[in-house]
Amino acid sequence: xxxxxxxxxxxxxxxxxxELKNAPGVENVGIVTRIGDGVAWIYGLRDAGFNEMIxxxxxxxxxxxxFALNLTEDxxxxxxxxxxxxxxxxxxxxxxxxxxxxxxxxxxxxxxxDPLGRPLDDKGAIKTRQMGLVxxxxxxxxxxxxxxxxxxxxxxxxxxxxxxxRGQRELIIGDRQTGKTAIAIDTxxxxxRQKSGVINIYVAVGQKFSxxxxxxxxxxxxxxxxxxIVVATSASDPAxxxxxxxxxxxxxxxxxxxxxxxxxxxxxxxxxxxxxYRQMSLLLRRPPGREAYPGDVFYLHSRLLERSAKMSxxxxxxxxxxxxxxxxxxxxxxxxxxxxxxxxxxGQIFMETNLFYQGIRPAISVGLSVSRVGGSAQTxxxxxxxxxxxxxxxxxxxxxxxxxFSTDLDxxxxxxxxxxxxxxxxxxxxxxxxxxxxxxxxxxxAANEGAFDHVPVEKVKSMQEALLKExxxxxxxxxxxxxKGDKPTEAAQKTILKVAExxxxxxxxxxxxx
Amino acid sequence: MxxxxxxxxxxxxxxQLERGKSTxxxxxxxxxxLIEERRSGELEAIMRDVQALRHxxxxxxxxxxxxxxxxxxxxxxxxxxxxxAKKVIMYEQIDPEVLGGxxxxxxxxxxxxxxxxxxxxxxxxxx
Numbered sequence: 210x211x212x213x214x215x216x217x218x219x220x221x222x223x224x225x226x227x228e229l230k231n232a233p234g235v236e237n238v239g240i241v242t243r244i245g246d247g248v249a250w251i252y253g254l255r256d257a258g259f260n261e262m263i264x265x266x267x268x269x270x271x272x273x274x275x276f277a278l279n280l281t282e283d284x285x286x287x288x289x290x291x292x293x294x295x296x297x298x299x300x301x302x303x304x305x306x307x308x309x310x311x312x313x314x315x316x317x318x319x320x321x322x323d324p325l326g327r328p329l330d331d332k333g334a335i336k337t338r339q340m341g342l343v344x345x346x347x348x349x350x351x352x353x354x355x356x357x358x359x360x361x362x363x364x365x366x367x368x369x370x371x372x373x374x375r376g377q378r379e380l381i382i383g384d385r386q387t388g389k390t391a392i393a394i395d396t397x398x399x400x401x402r403q404k405s406g407v408i409n410i411y412v413a414v415g416q417k418f419s420x421x422x423x424x425x426x427x428x429x430x431x432x433x434x435x436x437x438i439v440v441a442t443s444a445s446d447p448a449x450x451x452x453x454x455x456x457x458x459x460x461x462x463x464x465x466x467x468x469x470x471x472x473x474x475x476x477x478x479x480x481x482x483x484x485x486y487r488q489m490s491l492l493l494r495r496p497p498g499r500e501a502y503p504g505d506v507f508y509l510h511s512r513l514l515e516r517s518a519k520m521s522x523x524x525x526x527x528x529x530x531x532x533x534x535x536x537x538x539x540x541x542x543x544x545x546x547x548x549x550x551x552x553x554x555x556g557q558i559f560m561e562t563n564l565f566y567q568g569i570r571p572a573i574s575v576g577l578s579v580s581r582v583g584g585s586a587q588t589x590x591x592x593x594x595x596x597x598x599x600x601x602x603x604x605x606x607x608x609x610x611x612x613x614f615s616t617d618l619d620x621x622x623x624x625x626x627x628x629x630x631x632x633x634x635x636x637x638x639x640x641x642x643x644x645x646x647x648x649x650x651x652x653x654x655a656a657n658e659g660a661f662d663h664v665p666v667e668k669v670k671s672m673q674e675a676l677l678k679e680x681x682x683x684x685x686x687x688x689x690x691x692x693k694g695d696k697p698t699e700a701a702q703k704t705i706l707k708v709a710e711x712x713x714x715x716x717x718x719x720x721x722x723x
Numbered sequence: 724m725x726x727x728x729x730x731x732x733x734x735x736x737x738x739q740l741e742r743g744k745s746t747x748x749x750x751x752x753x754x755x756x757l758i759e760e761r762r763s764g765e766l767e768a769i770m771r772d773v774q775a776l777r778h779x780x781x782x783x784x785x786x787x788x789x790x791x792x793x794x795x796x797x798x799x800x801x802x803x804x805x806x807x808a809k810k811v812i813m814y815e816q817i818d819p820e821v822l823g824g825x826x827x828x829x830x831x832x833x834x835x836x837x838x839x840x841x842x843x844x845x846x847x848x849x850x
Contacts, residue, residue, distance in 0.1 A: 283729045
């Protein structure tokens with residue numbers, strides 16, 4: 210700390226003096242009887258409360274913080290938040306009378322922190338004015354309002370078919386390497402591109418730090434980092450830190466929710482979180498249940514996700530939207546943790562390996578993905594054109610598998626298949642290129658009106674690009690108007706269709722002249 | 724796991740003490756039991772529990788008092804008054820390392836008003 214200001218120093222001294230004043234208070238002291246695997250068993254401390262912080266004397270001065278999880282008649286099982294090598298059996302343990310808290314507030318935005326709010330980047334100390342409880346109850350019934358504002362992901366497939374609203378919990382589930390994190394990152398980037406003002410919080414639970422740093426690098430390059438908090442734990446951090454990460458990040462998000470702002474939190478991923486909790490529970494000798502998870506593994510996630518909510522107008526109308534991520538094994542969504550989280554959340558986006566390798570990216574399975582509350586939050590413009598998209602795609606898939614066996618098809622079937630192929634093509638979207646409201650509306654409107662029907666499938670993407678380019682350069686005013694999210698006016702619809710048909714005609718000519 | 728809990732052992736010992744059984748006999752019995760059950764490592768913890776129970780039942784508190792210099796009778800009386808018990812049995816310890824002030828340990832309560840601890844707290848606050 211080279212840039213230590215006198216003001217900060219005097220504040221520090223003042224708080225140190227305040228601490229000194231109440232120093233000779235009565236303390237409760239216990240003794241560590243056993244230690245290992247990140248768990249300390251402490252004798253004494255009869256007044257310890259559940260989840261209370263305990264300071265344990267470390268070898269060579271200083272202390273290690275732990276929190277009490279098992280309270281029994283004879284001893285306390287506490288989970289260490291630091292290195293267990295620093296603590297010896299026989300060390301003294303003191304009660305602090307506090308439960309876990311983390312710094313919260315706008316000062317954290319743009320920073321990379323650990324689950325206790327300590328900086329992991331090189332931008333110096335974080336001084337916040339407030340602290341937030343890591344474990345905190347969810348807002349009550351009267352404090353909430355139903356989800357009604359859109360949280361645009363910028364992904365055509367998501368915004369049109371599984372729309373997400375502010376305050377919703379939408380699960381992203383799929384096998385490894387199917388683009389789960391990509392959806393989350395694109396959503397974060399879109400918040401910056403659309404100037405939605407939403408604060409992003411990305412929680413890495415037991416992720417490889419190489420992956421986390423790649424994500425941070427990307428967020429910086431896209432300019433999103435200035436409205437993002439990253440809470441990072443790596444696979445080598447103690448299980449207790451991995452367990453805490455989602456809760457403390459939620460505490461940071463709640464600050465924005467309770468102050469009338471909007472925040473988006475991404476838990477990447479809760480499968481590893483459950484595994485970290487399983488490790489802690491087993492080491493605390495709690496009885497194992499199914500897949501060796503403890504009995505309260507459902508509550509572990511339900512109490513976490515319940516804190517994401519849309520607040521009522523009286524409470525400032527803020528929101529906290531959650532995108533938890535779950536990794537499945539070989540597409541098995543009926544495993545223990547996936548079914549738990551599916552039942553907790555308000556819908557899921559299911560990613561399929563097959564689709565991913567067919568080149569359909571984002572590899573969203575239309576049939577298995579749902580959004581239970583997002584419909585009422587969907588942007589009107591997109592809603593007006595996305596009405597039968599799901600149905601068309603479902604029919605297409607059914608017909609496509611059936612049509613493989615027959616040679617001649619009736620024109621109606623043929624038309625549906627052709628339309629389906631083009632829609633599938635349109636829903637493909639490269640990473641880091643979220644689309645705005647007007648872009649999504651224009652594409653879907655043109656497709657619905659059949660503008661793409663006679664364009665060769667492999668040219669659909671290039672025509673889509675040309676269409677958007679043309680609309681933006683020639684009808685910027687209309688498109689800016691459309692981008693506000695209201696249902697497109699008749700004139701706007703006509704404009705889009707006119708441009709689309711003109712382009713389609715050019716593509717057809719080019720094709721026939723070959 | 725039908726192990727007698729440490730609390731129960733402590734309760735039994737405290738009850739015997741109160742009934743006025745000779746300490747030697749109690750010690751012998753407890754030692755035998757702990758060795759048989761291979762729990763001799765828990766002795767210190769059991770004694771602390773006994774102490775706590777004794778405080779609860781008979782209002783007698785045993786306290787370890789550490790200071791840098793020998794305490795005057797007046798200070799001792801003052802300390803005894805501070806502690807929440809009718810009768811206080813004090814064990815004095817002189818440790819120049821605490822620099823000044825006193826540290827009172829009674830069961831699992833600790834009142835640390837030594838200069839050493841205060842300096843440690845300042846050090847932690849500054850870091």
